[in-house]
Amino acid sequence: MNTPRTAQVSGHTGDSPALPGAAQRRTILIAVCIALMAVIASVSGLNVAQPDLAVAFDASQSTILWIINIYTLTLAALLLPLGALGDRLGRKPMLVVGLLVFGIASAAAGLAQSSEVMLAARVLSGVGAAMIMPITLAVITSTFPEEERGRAIGVWTGVAGGGGILGMFLSAALVDLASWRWLFVLPVVLVLIALIMVLRSVPDSREKSGHPFDLVGALTSILAIVGLIFVLQEGPVQGWTAPATVAGLIAGLLATIAFVAWELRRRDAALLDVRLFAERPLASGSLTLLAVFGVQAGIFVVLFPFFQAVLGWSGLLSTLALMPMAILMMIASGLAPQLAARIGPRATISTGILLAGAGLAAMALMVSVSGGYPSLLPGMLAMGFGMGLSMTPSTQAITTTLPQSRQGVASALNDVTREFGTALGVALLGALLSSGYRTAINPRLTDIPPAPASSAREGIANALNAANQAGPQSQSLIHAAQQSFVEGWQQAMWAGVFVMAALLLIVTLTGRHQPNTP
Incomplete structure (x- = not known):
């Protein structure tokens, strides 16, 4: 059995910390959904500006695809480790830092004068997004009472599912009416609004654990996700039998096996208890x-x-x-x-x-x-x-x-x-x-x-x-x-x-x- 852990909400004591009031919960839900919207819109927004990016940076189609895909790759790879760190270090601090990183990176991308700067900004955006995305849902599940949690998750899921299309529409409008650089104004504005609301309304909650952070599990999960998503992104472009594609597949599969084997050994202190999939x-x-x-x-x-x-x-x-x-x-x-x-x-x-x-x-x-x-x-x-x-x-x-x-x-x-x-x-x-x-x-x-x-x-x-x-x-x-x-x-x-x-x-x-x- 897992060693018992307790979740603590700052400002409260006891085994059952008081939950925020109804008005505060509504503000919390709006804040995390705005933060989520910024992340989701940035996943698909650049797709509508591929020709403009190619002209602006005199870049090949391969480079443009990397500018688009590197954000998703970084986001996916860091979700599990940063989600676990948020549990330990505090969900509110992790969300605030993530919003700051994401906002700065989005502004840098909008001002980028070369493809190299744009790629670096997109990687940093992916880091910030990986700090934001899991914490937004974790804040809901840790602050809403059980009888309201399903409705709040429904709102979060609706934003996660439909937000990408809304983001694409707004991005296409900005590209048609102004410039591709204005694509990054939207996430910066959303981040600023979310940041103000988070600082004012979101309580902090964190995990109290007697075990050190699972660094090996974190590293193997990153390698596994990078390898497998790289294959899915590059396979259609380079070919499914291309050396880079095959190497990514082998690396991803080996890292996945190593991750599962390590997590089964860790049991009580695992990053993700894989036995739960039963x-x-x-x-x-x-x-x-x-x-x-x-x-x-x-x-x-x-x-x-x-x-x-x-x-x-x-x-x-x-x-x-x-x-x-x-x-x-x-x-x-x-x-x-x-x-x-x-x-x-x-x-x-x-x-x-x-x-x-x-x-x-x-x-x-x-x-x-x-x-x-x-x-x-x-x-x-x-x-x-x-x-x-x-x-x-x-x-x-x-x-x-x-x-x-x-x-x-x-x-x-x-x-x-x-x-x-x-x-x-x-x-x-x-x-x-x-x-x-x-x-x-x-x-x-x-x-x-x-x-x-x-x-x-x-x-x-x-x-x-x-x-x-x-x-x-x-x-x-x-x-x-x-x-x-x-x-x-x-x-x-x-x-x-x-x-x-x-x-x-x-x-x-x-x-x-x-x-x-x-």
Whole structure:
């Protein structure tokens, strides 16, 4: 059994520290959600500014992708160690320092004059984000009473799920109306607001432990996450059999094995007690978040090219088209705790998974070049509502499986699962779309001149750029590329349906998905 630990809230004494009042709890929830929004918006915001960054820094596409991806890689790698440190050193100090680091790094990125400075600023932003993200959820679970905790987690989950789309919309608006440098004004403003509210309203809480910090576990977890996410990010770019990809996979797997073996030996003083994955709520909650966020991220990868290349929309309009799904996801995340109280967490998660799978199937069946946005909207709405229903009880299952004194680690585990799912979904569904597109377009290029035909095989954007070289066949090439993209899209959608069906079966068969008593 684990050595008992006690969580202490500053300013209070005794075994059951007093919780903040209702008004203060509302302020705390708003503060941590604003801080979370700053982190989430920075994950996806730079995607809309790739051409502008390439021109500003005279950088290659590979460098631009690293500027975007290094933030996510740093964030994911440091979540577990910094979440555990937050439990020990105090959640409020860790959150305050994280906000300061993140705000300074965001300002430096906005002022950067070279790609090297930008890369360094993005790494520092990832460090600050890893200090913020797990602590925001840990603050909720340590300050809200049990009867209100589910609703508060629902709000947090809604921001985490829909905040990325809202951040992309605001980023696209800033790029279209001003400059890519204004992308970093948004997180700086959010950080300043959150910092003021945190200093005024968030109480400090920390773990009292008789064991030293698990440094070996922290280092092996960092190596494992860096190796595996590097593979998922670079595999589609460099190739799955490229030396760097294979080396990353080997390093990630070996570090994962070392981490598990070390944590099993540490037992009472482990960074993360891996034996807890035998608990059904933790295992099912983690698997659900992995699959849901993976499918969600993968779908975004295929939605944007459809809006921009098939429908011919701008980046701003394309992002605006995602807002109905994001809003419904946030609403469903807030409703999920009430539904879980009525029908149970497992039934709520299963309903969400079923709706998300139905939405994916609807998009696969209804999407067409001529159907446009209306052919997608019903499926997008069903998917958004279903994912919102499944995310909140899954997050609550993870946080309630670990003890109250380890909520920084529990929150970090929740966040690491989300980041892994996102990287996995982008890599796999993006690869399925590309492969389906190439398979579908080859038979349609028989009458197209060799040069534009060769470009068209690389992707729909290349096909549209090469259409003016096809002479009288230009319209045929455009139609072929658009139709082939839709067929590749359908292949990716059906893969998402398969993932949701498998997940539904697993959740249904693993017994009651009722979170443990905290």
